Amino acid sequence: MPYSLSRAHKKIIRNIAFPIMAIVGLMICFVIALAVFLAQQQTADEIKREQNLARGMIDIRLSELAKIVNDYAFWDDAVSNLTKETNFEWAETNVGPTMKERYGVDAVFVLDPDGRTTYGMSNESRTQLPAAQIMTSGFDRILSERASRGSEATASGIALADGRPALVAVSPIRPYNGLVDETKDRRTILAFVDLLDDAELDRLSKVYRLPDLHIEEGGASATASVVVTTSDGRVPVRLAWTGDDPGKRLLEKLLPFLLALLAAFVILILFVFRQMTVLLRNLRKTEERASHDPLTGLLNRSVLMRKLEAMTDIKGQVTPHTLLYLDLDGFKAVNDRFGHEVGDMVLRTASHHIKAAVPDNASVYRLGGDEFAVLIAEDLDVSIIRSIGAQIIGAISLPMSVANQTVKVGATIGVSIAPKDGKAPLDLIRHADQALYMGKREGKGSIRFYIGVPSNSSRQKSQ
Incomplete structure (x- = not known):
């Protein structure tokens, strides 16, 4: 699933790095607090000694005076x-x-x-x-x-x-x-x-x-x-x-070192945080590249496979879901006539139209070329699926203004529903693809549900 590597590193930072830094920081603060306490205690002990000395001073002088007066x-x-x-x-x-x-x-x-x-x-x-x-x-x-x-x-x-x-x-x-x-x-x-x-x-x-x-x-x-x-x-x-204040003298010698140690630790933490931020940013970019299509920004085929695999729990129970496999009609002609740059712009525009046409709980993927997929993690009625497919085809079929050119493409959609049409991700994709092929063959711009098309059927999509 996307950003799994970033989440793993964040988990390591949260569960290991942060606690270690917190423990080290607390230890340094504890050492500083202990040094201050011991310094204060040392000064308090010295003051107590001086107080006893002052009392003894009075007693000694009184004893001297008593001896002198007794002698006289x-x-x-x-x-x-x-x-x-x-x-x-x-x-x-x-x-x-x-x-x-x-x-x-x-x-x-x-x-x-x-x-x-x-x-x-x-x-x-x-x-x-x-x-x-x-x-x-x-x-x-x-x-x-x-x-x-x-x-x-x-x-x-x-x-x-x-x-x-x-x-x-x-x-x-x-x-x-x-x-x-x-x-x-x-x-x-x-x-x-x-x-x-x-x-x-x-x-x-x-x-x-x-x-x-x-x-x-x-x-x-x-x-x-x-x-x-x-x-x-x-x-x-x-x-x-x-x-006398021996504790103050102790702190004057020891505290600068401890404060410097604490400052160094703070600087180290800031440096580590900065490095971690850079690392996570780079990891996020890497994951973006690994999980997203660089042209359209949509999720790619590998993410779709992981998502489909996640629909099956460890007991083999499948969460009902619907896969729409769609192909752009007439894209090859546009690409051949106006060039790849215009073709890429058409693909980007089509991806925006698809995302705008699907419900919020649906995710959109580019599988390669002019092929796209829509996954809806829900058991939907056939009429609702047809409605969603019609919205997608309607949005894509609108004229597109790209590079000072007005172009028009369409879309054909093949649908497979789990677990009825298969549980394994490859089976669902293959069945949706076969339904798409049947739709292409019978008439472009249609929505075709999988109805048990033989798996060895080969398709040659018309562009």
Whole structure:
């Protein structure tokens, strides 16, 4: 049947080529998606590591501050100069402004057993302001936690100092060696404060490799951050920094290659599609040439044979159908008189007239020379077949104007009906041809049905 080769190739493309290309394309997209996911996961893991590092940074600094304050509080000289009466000169020299340079301590407070400030240093100078006025949220909680742990305990935590987050460590002043511990039940407290100001954050940023470490106010905008709270849990403090992005670096190296691979695949698909389109177009043209008559464009004898064969199923049952075999009357005379070019034009015109005269469910074939066939895949009444044949003869018999010439031809038709007149394609064609011969012999321009003409009859058609 026509275009069977094109349909076979289309089926291969649809059932094999397309699925393979789709699978390869999906695999490439999956690899790209997986690379993006792994890159994001790598960055997320790195941010999580940095967050743990930031929390550990605070804990380490608080531990350092607690050790420093404990060393200064656990000192006989501190007991002598800061508990009963405050020796301001000693305090200035030993626990005053020099603490900033030594240990990065921004503020120092000495609190008597009743919580009153007996000495204060802030911003490397002595201050008259009480600790309670400078130290707000979290400071009282640190003091109460220290008291709950016992008279020897040191405590640390986060509080606000002048409204800014600060790391605080407090320890009881007590004798180290040689002095009687007269303040065991009523301790004087030494407090060290490390403000998380820009200078301190810059130092921590360099030590812990957290670029642009700062305290972020409002909504989160930095690429990485962690929230800590003052020791009383009331004030959240968001430490933010520019987080490392190893996933981005991975994608910068890997993604161009994957995108190039995808682009190459797309180009390959377009190329394959183009080649397939050209192939199918060429196949269609080849099939057209193989299945159609090049002069008239009608289907040829080989297609008719396949069509007739298809009328019989695998069980040998034949679908009723009618075959009209027709021959042009007077064509040889026209061809001889006006030449082959005019003859070809007559054949083309006749083919158009035949196609216009037959019903929609009929197919028209040129068998060669001036012979044509009409196949109707239907069991028709004889009267209807005669009517169709008459329309064909009437259309062909009209005068034709070709190459500035008016010519006239006619047609004679032989009819065979399946399965009555035969089941095999060759039998039907032969019987229709024999009926045509009888029609030619008895009178041109007629329609003749097969009525059992002997198969060995030879015909010499009159032109």
